[in-house]
Amino acid sequence: MMKCPVKVQLSREDGEALRARLAGDALTADDRRVLDHVLQWYFWLLFALQEATFSLKRLRALLFGEKPKKRKDPPADPSAAPRDSDGGASGGGGAQAQGDRAPAATAGRPGHGRRGAQAYRGAQYVECRHETLAAGERCPVCGRGRLYRVAPGVDIRLDGHALLSAVRYVLEKFRCSACGQVFTATAPAEAGAEKYSARARAVLVLGRYYLGVPLYRLEGYQAMVGVPVSDATQWDQIERVADCGYPVFEQLQTLAAQGEVIYQDDTSVRLLSLLGENLQMRAHAEALGLSRPTERTGMYTTALVVKVGEQTICLYYSGRSHAGENLKALLHGRQAERDKPLVMSDALSRNEADETSLIRCHCLAHGRRQFSELEDVFPQECQVVIEALKRVFDHDEQARNEQLSPEARLAYHQDYSRPIMDELKTWLDKQMDDRLVEPNSSLGKAISYMQTHWETLTRFLQIAGAPLDNNLVERALKLFIRQRKNSLFYKTEYSAYIASMLTSLIATCLHAGVNALDYLVALQEHRAEVFGDPAAWLPWNYDANLVPP
Numbered sequence: 001m002m003k004c005p006v007k008v009q010l011s012r013e014d015g016e017a018l019r020a021r022l023a024g025d026a027l028t029a030d031d032r033r034v035l036d037h038v039l040q041w042y043f044w045l046l047f048a049l050q051e052a053t054f055s056l057k058r059l060r061a062l063l064f065g066e067k068p069k070k071r072k073d074p075p076a077d078p079s080a081a082p083r084d085s086d087g088g089a090s091g092g093g094g095a096q097a098q099g100d101r102a103p104a105a106t107a108g109r110p111g112h113g114r115r116g117a118q119a120y121r122g123a124q125y126v127e128c129r130h131e132t133l134a135a136g137e138r139c140p141v142c143g144r145g146r147l148y149r150v151a152p153g154v155d156i157r158l159d160g161h162a163l164l165s166a167v168r169y170v171l172e173k174f175r176c177s178a179c180g181q182v183f184t185a186t187a188p189a190e191a192g193a194e195k196y197s198a199r200a201r202a203v204l205v206l207g208r209y210y211l212g213v214p215l216y217r218l219e220g221y222q223a224m225v226g227v228p229v230s231d232a233t234q235w236d237q238i239e240r241v242a243d244c245g246y247p248v249f250e251q252l253q254t255l256a257a258q259g260e261v262i263y264q265d266d267t268s269v270r271l272l273s274l275l276g277e278n279l280q281m282r283a284h285a286e287a288l289g290l291s292r293p294t295e296r297t298g299m300y301t302t303a304l305v306v307k308v309g310e311q312t313i314c315l316y317y318s319g320r321s322h323a324g325e326n327l328k329a330l331l332h333g334r335q336a337e338r339d340k341p342l343v344m345s346d347a348l349s350r351n352e353a354d355e356t357s358l359i360r361c362h363c364l365a366h367g368r369r370q371f372s373e374l375e376d377v378f379p380q381e382c383q384v385v386i387e388a389l390k391r392v393f394d395h396d397e398q399a400r401n402e403q404l405s406p407e408a409r410l411a412y413h414q415d416y417s418r419p420i421m422d423e424l425k426t427w428l429d430k431q432m433d434d435r436l437v438e439p440n441s442s443l444g445k446a447i448s449y450m451q452t453h454w455e456t457l458t459r460f461l462q463i464a465g466a467p468l469d470n471n472l473v474e475r476a477l478k479l480f481i482r483q484r485k486n487s488l489f490y491k492t493e494y495s496a497y498i499a500s501m502l503t504s505l506i507a508t509c510l511h512a513g514v515n516a517l518d519y520l521v522a523l524q525e526h527r528a529e530v531f532g533d534p535a536a537w538l539p540w541n542y543d544a545n546l547v548p549p
Contacts, residue, residue: 005040117154122515162225163207163218164200167191201237202520208238209503210516212482242498244523247534249501252508255538256313257333259306261342261465262358263473264351266302266323267481270489271496274299274320300350301480301500302326305473311540314476314507318496322350331357344467347453362456364389365469370446378443381431385450388424392417396460396468406465418461425454479503505539512540522546 010018018034021027027035139145172185207213213221215231222229256262281293302323304315317326327343331353334341344361345351368389371382395417399409428447431437437444450457459466480503490496509516519539523530529545530537536545 005044006037008034008037008041010034117156120156123156162222162227163203164222164227164229166227196237198521198524199517201241201524202517204234204237205241205502205520206506206517208234209483209499210479210506212479212486214487217486238502239498241520241524242502244527244530245505245520246501247531248523248537249504251534251538252313252504253315253330254333255308255311256304256306256315257330258335258338259308259313259341261307261344261467262327263305263467263470263476264302264323264327264343264345265470265473265477266300266326266350267477267484269299269301269318269480269484269496271299271318271491271493272489273492275489296320298322301477301484303473303477303480304330305476312508312511314511315504316480316500316507318480318490318500319493324349324351324353327351328353342459342463342466344470344473346470347449347456359459359463359466360456361459361466362453363468363470364392364457364460365471367446367450367453367457370449374442374446381437381443384427385424388420391420393468410460410464413460421458421461425451476507479507509539514539 018031021031022035133140133147135147135149137147139147169187169191171187174183175181176183204218207218208215215234218234219229219231278293278297281295281297285291285293299318299320300322301316301318302321304317304323304327306313306315315330321329323345331341334357340357340359342361343353343358344363346363346366368386371385375382375386392413395413396409399412404412428450431447432439432444432451437447439445439448460468480499483499483503490499505520506516509519516539519542522542523537526537526545536542
């Protein structure tokens with residue numbers, strides 16, 4: 001990779017003077033140094049454009065440097081603007097006084113960055129007794145007092161192992177010299193009956209679908225540390241976990257269909273079996289004289305994050321179906337007497353399902369992002385939108401910090417966020433109506449996006465519990481994006497289904513605050529009970545069915 005050359009600081013006047021000297025063959029030593037730098041920049045820029053893939057914004061930063069970040073003032077104390085008897089802000093009234101209310105600053109205690117011993121929930125517990133002393137004995141220092149117990153000290157020690165470790169049991173054998181009968185020592189009970197324990201299989205699942213480590217890479221790592229496990233064997237063990245987990249996955253889908261709020265999004269995925277079908281479809285289309293196949297050739301991984309009461313369920317699907325079709329299939333299992341769910345997504349058409357059976361919300365963060373990407377080109381106009389939406393998001397964070405109920409949150413936004421959004425809507429309309437912005441420009445399209453989807457972008461001002469953004473499901477999709485970046489594709493639709501199912505269980509455990517490793521072990525050790533009553537073995541209630549040691 002070529003190094004970025006030293007920047008050339010040359011004004012237009014200096015450049016014209018240099019051109020004049022170049023035409024008159026009167027170059028100085030300084031002129032030659034400048035031209036040398038210019039040539040370096042030329043070749044570096046050609047190389048960068050050919051070899052690198054980056055946005056125009058990043059290229060601008062490389063050529064001209066980053067703009068200094070504006071310092072953000074700390075949010076004001078909301079106690080400075082108390083509410084009056086009518087529920088508005090006193091001391092000013094009107095939209096401006098209400099809109100300027102900022103969330104309270106969270107004055108957290110500065111910490112030292114180290115984790116307390118209680119954070120190591122998975123650590124083995126070893127109690128250490130004093131070597132020479134016991135409670136009730138006389139003090140060995142003064143000889144007068146008696147010793148009594150106080151709060152114990154705690155030391156944490158961390159060790160390292162391969163993802164899979166092995167124990168080699170050497171079983172003593174005897175053979176009879178007369179009859180030839182062989183007598184073999186019995187392995188200890190902790191050895192178990194199977195070569196691969198339930199915990200080993202669960203570790204393989206987490207390594208593949210949480211860490212995103214491809215099986216062939218894990219095979220190489222295990223061979224390096226002296227515990228070789230082939231990738232085919234790893235897959236066999238992962239399938240056994242999936243066999244224990246799919247009843248729970250089906251139960252999670254049934255529960256998710258009854259959810260109150262659903263976040264949806266998708267990302268691309270590669271399935272080799274479907275890529276082969278695409279080649280056949282293209283060949284068939286060419287034979288018919290068509291430019292492209294009439295059937296869909298795209299492949300998607302859909303993530304649906306569903307709020308069901310106090311619980312959050314994550315579901316993944318990979319295949320030809322896009323997010324809207326997967327959502328529609330899920331809602332087929334919704335009970336008829338339930339209210340319409342709130343569905344949050346971006347405004348892409350492939351997110352659309354049966355819109356009459358749901359209440360659509362669109363992501364306000366996506367609308368804001370279009371302006372933040374144009375801030376360098378249209379700084380004044382974009383700053384109006386960005387600052388207004390920042391105050392709205394600050395209000396939502398304040399409502400979250402105060403743990404307001406959905407109804408109280410709605411009233412809070414109506415009091416403090418509605419004036420901001422009404423003022424923003426007026427400003428957006430003025431830009432287009434007065435022709436202050438070219439409609440076909442990038443800024444005009446960003447404004448048009450906000451105007452077109454204004455009703456769905458402002459559901460949080462109309463319906464209790466409506467979210468502002470789709471960030472929750474975008475974070476959930478990172479689990480599959482991590483897998484895609486490491487292993488690029490799935491071989492078949494079946495392997496993609498296994499990945500979707502097990503990743504759904506892992507992600508749901510994360511949201512429930514449950515140790516996914518222990519959960520996957522429990523599903524394997526209680527397979528019969530899981531099949532008998534999967535509703536009793538969900539991540540947030542399975543531990544009630546475990547037999548205490």
